[in-house]
Amino acid sequence: MTITLKSTPAADGYRMPGEFEPHDGCWMIWPERTDNWRMGAKPAEKAFVQVAEAISRFEKVTMLVSGRQFVNARNKLPSQVRLIEVSNNDSWMRDVGPTFVINDQGGIRLVDWDFNAWGGLEEGLYFPWDQDDLIPRKVAEITGVDRYKASLVMEGGSIHVDGEGTLITTEECLLNPNRNPKLSRQQIEGFLKNYLSVEKIIWLPRGCYNDETDGHVDNLCCYIRPGVVALNWTDDQEDPQYEISQEAYKLLTEATDAKGRKLEVHKLHQPNPVIVTAEECEGIDQVEGTIPRQEGDRMAASYVNFYIADGGVIVPLFNDPNDQPAMNKLKELFPEREVVGVYAREIILGGGNIHCITQQQPKP
Numbered sequence: 001m002t003i004t005l006k007s008t009p010a011a012d013g014y015r016m017p018g019e020f021e022p023h024d025g026c027w028m029i030w031p032e033r034t035d036n037w038r039m040g041a042k043p044a045e046k047a048f049v050q051v052a053e054a055i056s057r058f059e060k061v062t063m064l065v066s067g068r069q070f071v072n073a074r075n076k077l078p079s080q081v082r083l084i085e086v087s088n089n090d091s092w093m094r095d096v097g098p099t100f101v102i103n104d105q106g107g108i109r110l111v112d113w114d115f116n117a118w119g120g121l122e123e124g125l126y127f128p129w130d131q132d133d134l135i136p137r138k139v140a141e142i143t144g145v146d147r148y149k150a151s152l153v154m155e156g157g158s159i160h161v162d163g164e165g166t167l168i169t170t171e172e173c174l175l176n177p178n179r180n181p182k183l184s185r186q187q188i189e190g191f192l193k194n195y196l197s198v199e200k201i202i203w204l205p206r207g208c209y210n211d212e213t214d215g216h217v218d219n220l221c222c223y224i225r226p227g228v229v230a231l232n233w234t235d236d237q238e239d240p241q242y243e244i245s246q247e248a249y250k251l252l253t254e255a256t257d258a259k260g261r262k263l264e265v266h267k268l269h270q271p272n273p274v275i276v277t278a279e280e281c282e283g284i285d286q287v288e289g290t291i292p293r294q295e296g297d298r299m300a301a302s303y304v305n306f307y308i309a310d311g312g313v314i315v316p317l318f319n320d321p322n323d324q325p326a327m328n329k330l331k332e333l334f335p336e337r338e339v340v341g342v343y344a345r346e347i348i349l350g351g352g353n354i355h356c357i358t359q360q361q362p363k364p
């Protein structure tokens, strides 16, 4: 039986490690809902299988799946991917999953945040989200890992840490009244410090243009290693992303982290705009309460939304002239890891990308 602890990770000597630190495995959820994934989620299934396959070359992958999809998923996934039946509302494990924290004595625990589907009843992306909100508790049961319950509405994609005391996030998301309207910036910082053991929070104003998560940082900027970050970039002054990237670049290059270091900021030029086609829209069920997809919508496509595995980096590709330069840059930034690209249009059509559908379990 797992325990729900009354204290906090910081008080108990636990911290959230950086994604680049050693992993015990990766968690994902099988895509299914037909009002988010076109054509009965069949094209998305293929992309999820490719992501799971790529990650499983480097570390264990566990895929959660509804009872309805268990047999289909089993038949489509490679045998090394462990499959576990768990109810869910959609497949964004980064955001609905737990945040694992570790200590120096080989301990591991997890933090269970509140989840409101990126904005609750008024501005959220779907309803209901009750099964997604239960996933961290179920992961605690499956793994036998003890749990902290944090009464803060927060998704994993809205934070990145260096594991050495610094966290990067965006005001657009974490200070959005559709998450924690009763909490001040200081109170939110207090939660992050107590539950993740960080001392310094770098606030970027906005996330990527048109990101339906209200600007998750994991699409805009991420850690390569302590003191080194990658930033989604464009040189096109006419693109609304231009100003956002410029403002983030200025802030990041002027910031110091918890250790007093200046950050090294590497630009990853974004792909050309990914625009939803009429045919792609037609394949999506239209349901009240779910954010509609329309022909001409621009999706928030960025190479920064990659997943760092043990020995590998899994990068979203868009069949775009900027794919290869992004791969080359990441090979340079991760000389000790193999950089693997996965064509990810079907994932971005759902509203996120490879980082958003994965959650690492660190090795304590």
Ligand code: KQY
Residues within 6 Å of the ligand: 036, 092, 094, 095, 125, 157, 212, 213, 216, 291, 350, 351, 352, 353, 356
């Ligand atoms: O982390 C994400 N990017 C989740 C996006 C949810 C989109 C639902 N349509």
